[in-house]
Amino acid sequence: MSENRNPVRVGISCGDINGVGLEVVLKAFEDNRMMAELTPVLYCGARTLSLYRKALKLDEVPFHRVQDAQEALPRKLNVVNVWEEEVAPEFGKATGTMAAFAVKSLEAAAQDLASGKVDVLVTAPIDKNAMQAAGFQYPGHTEFLAHLAGPEAQALMILVGEGLRVALVTGHLPLREVADAVTTERIVAKARLFNQSLLRDFGVATPRIAVLGLNPHAGDGGTLGGEDAQRIAPAVRQLRDEGIQAMGPYAADGFFGAGQYKHFDGVLAMYHDQGLAPFKALNFGNGVNVTAGLPIVRTSPDHGTAMAIAGQGVADEGSFRAAVWAAVDIRQRREQYRTITANPLQPQERGKKDKP
Numbered sequence: 395m396s397e398n399r400n401p402v403r404v405g406i407s408c409g410d411i412n413g414v415g416l417e418v419v420l421k422a423f424e425d426n427r428m429m430a431e432l433t434p435v436l437y438c439g440a441r442t443l444s445l446y447r448k449a450l451k452l453d454e455v456p457f458h459r460v461q462d463a464q465e466a467l468p469r470k471l472n473v474v475n476v477w478e479e480e481v482a483p484e485f486g487k488a489t490g491t492m493a494a495f496a497v498k499s500l501e502a503a504a505q506d507l508a509s510g511k512v513d514v515l516v517t518a519p520i521d522k523n524a525m526q527a528a529g530f531q532y533p534g535h536t537e538f539l540a541h542l543a544g545p546e547a548q549a550l551m552i553l554v555g556e557g558l559r560v561a562l563v564t565g566h567l568p569l570r571e572v573a574d575a576v577t578t579e580r581i582v583a584k585a586r587l588f589n590q591s592l593l594r595d596f597g598v599a600t601p602r603i604a605v606l607g608l609n610p611h612a613g614d615g616g617t618l619g620g621e622d623a624q625r626i627a628p629a630v631r632q633l634r635d636e637g638i639q640a641m642g643p644y645a646a647d648g649f650f651g652a653g654q655y656k657h658f659d660g661v662l663a664m665y666h667d668q669g670l671a672p673f674k675a676l677n678f679g680n681g682v683n684v685t686a687g688l689p690i691v692r693t694s695p696d697h698g699t700a701m702a703i704a705g706q707g708v709a710d711e712g713s714f715r716a717a718v719w720a721a722v723d724i725r726q727r728r729e730q731y732r733t734i735t736a737n738p739l740q741p742q743e744r745g746k747k748d749k750p
Contacts (some may be wrong), residue, residue, distance in 0.1 A: 396476055397732070401432050402431070402433070402511070402513045402721075402726075403432075403433045403463065403511070403514075404433065404434050404512065405463070405511075405513075405514065406419060406517075407487075407500040407503045407504075407515070407516075407518055408495070408496065409496055409699065410492065410493055410496050410521050410524060411446065411481065411483045411495055411700055412521075412698075412723035413491060413519055413521065413699025413700055413704045414519070414703065414709035415699065416438070416443065417446075417450055417711045418695065418709050419436060419518060419711075420446075420450070420672055421709070423471045424454070425473060428455075428718070430720070431467050432722055433469075434470075434471050434718075435466050435473075435511075436471060436472065437476050437498075437660045438473055438476060438499055439479060439495065440459045440473060441478070441479070441480040441482055442482070442495070443457060445483065449485075450707045452707075453501045455471065456470075457471040457473045457520060458470040458472050459472075460473065460474055461474070461475060462511070463511040463563065476495075477495060477544045478500045478543060481495060483704075485704040486702065487651075487701070488523060488701055489524075490527025491528075493524035494528040496520050496524075496525065497525065498660065499527050500520075500538070503517075504538070504542055506581045506616065513691070514691040514692070514693070515690065515691065515721070516717050517535050517540075517692065517693075517694040518714070519692070519698045521698070522566075535692070536565060537565075537566070540687075542613045545645065547687070547688055547689075548583065548593065549687045550584055550588060550687040551684075551685065552683070553683055553696060554683075554684050555673060555676065555680060555682070555686075556677060557656060558676060559659065559661065560660070560663055560678060561584065561591075561686070562660050562666060562736060563662060564576065565666060567665065569667075569715070571573045572608075572665045573619075574620060575645065575683045576625060576664050578628050578629045579729050585603060585633050587686055588603060589638045592659055592660055593731065594731035596724075597730075597731075598660075601638075601659045602639045602641070602657070602660055603633075603641070603658060604641055604642055604644055604655065604657075604658040604660070604661045604662065604664065604714055605629070605640055605641065605643050606643060606645075606664055606668060607622040607635050607642065607644060607645055608643075611645045612644060612645045616690065622633055624714075626642065626643075646668050646672075649661075650672040650676075654725050659712055674696060677696070678697070679713055680712050681695075681713060682717045683695070684694060691725050693720045694711035
């Protein structure tokens with residue numbers, strides 16, 4: 395990043411304070427070099443963060459307390475004090491009472507993102523069941539942010555790792571509902587979003603997208619289900635007619651097992667575990683969850699709250715660190731994409747000439 399550019403302000407929601415979210419945040423910014431080209435703004439209670447630091451013996455990680463994100467200082471871990479209470483973490487316990495603070499953090503961060511006080515958002519992990527108990531009305535971060543973006547917004551979950559990008563046609567949906575949700579129209583809509591994200595968020599000039607089948611062996615000619623031939627194949631044909639380089643449907647097991655994914659810029663999976671299970675097997679610990687399709691930039695680490703190891707000081711911050719850099723990179727690529735796709739010729743009304 396050049397010196398004449400302002401550091402990107404990275405808003406960070408704290409996630410469930412009983413999990414490993416704050417641990418990976420503190421560990422990531424323990425290295426001052428992380429803040430050379432960005433300014434982190436964490437939404438949390440300052441007293442809670444102090445107690446968390448002490449419990450995990452991370453006292454040497456300093457932070458700067460502010461009341462407003464606009465007061466954030468460069469080369470500091472800035473903390474917007476979202477609540478005043480001295481809330482001590484109860485490591486490993488997923489409760490609605492504690493998840494309520496994760497809701498406060500997320501709402502405050504999203505509000506500042508919308509108002510331009512921070513440039514991008516990185517979300518620490520939440521426990522979805524606990525969030526529901528706290529009154530959170532959305533299955534996860536993706537759906538919450540899509541709701542804030544408006545009724546016309548369409549969000550797409552993309553998992554990004556070394557040599558692999560996986561997007562999902564259906565996200566946080568029970569498996570018994572997946573088959574009905576995998577329609578030709580939905581596949582086409584998600585593939586369009588994926589293609590657009592590959593262009594503007596990842597700088598891929600001519601994206602090649604592999605589309606996975608729904609059933610074992612992609613339906614095996616209809617023997618194992620008709621969705622692949624009746625819904626997915628027509629979607630692929632429509633996408634190709636639109637100029638999108640989509641191919642498939644591919645049987646998911648052989649596709650990953652044989653390494654076919656290496657020949658594509660992105661893989662469109664039909665449901666959550668079909669895409670995330672192989673992704674995490676190949677990239678766990680360094681993967682990033684990207685929410686595409688929205689006017690804002692949001693990323694998160696590829697792991698959950700990890701309640702089983704919370705408070706032990708053994709959580710790996712690698713995925714969170716990657717999520718921070720991914721958010722910064724995507725924002726810059728979007729700026730570049732807007733520049734190169736802008737119309738340099740300003741339209742003029744017919745019959746009018748510039749005045750001398």
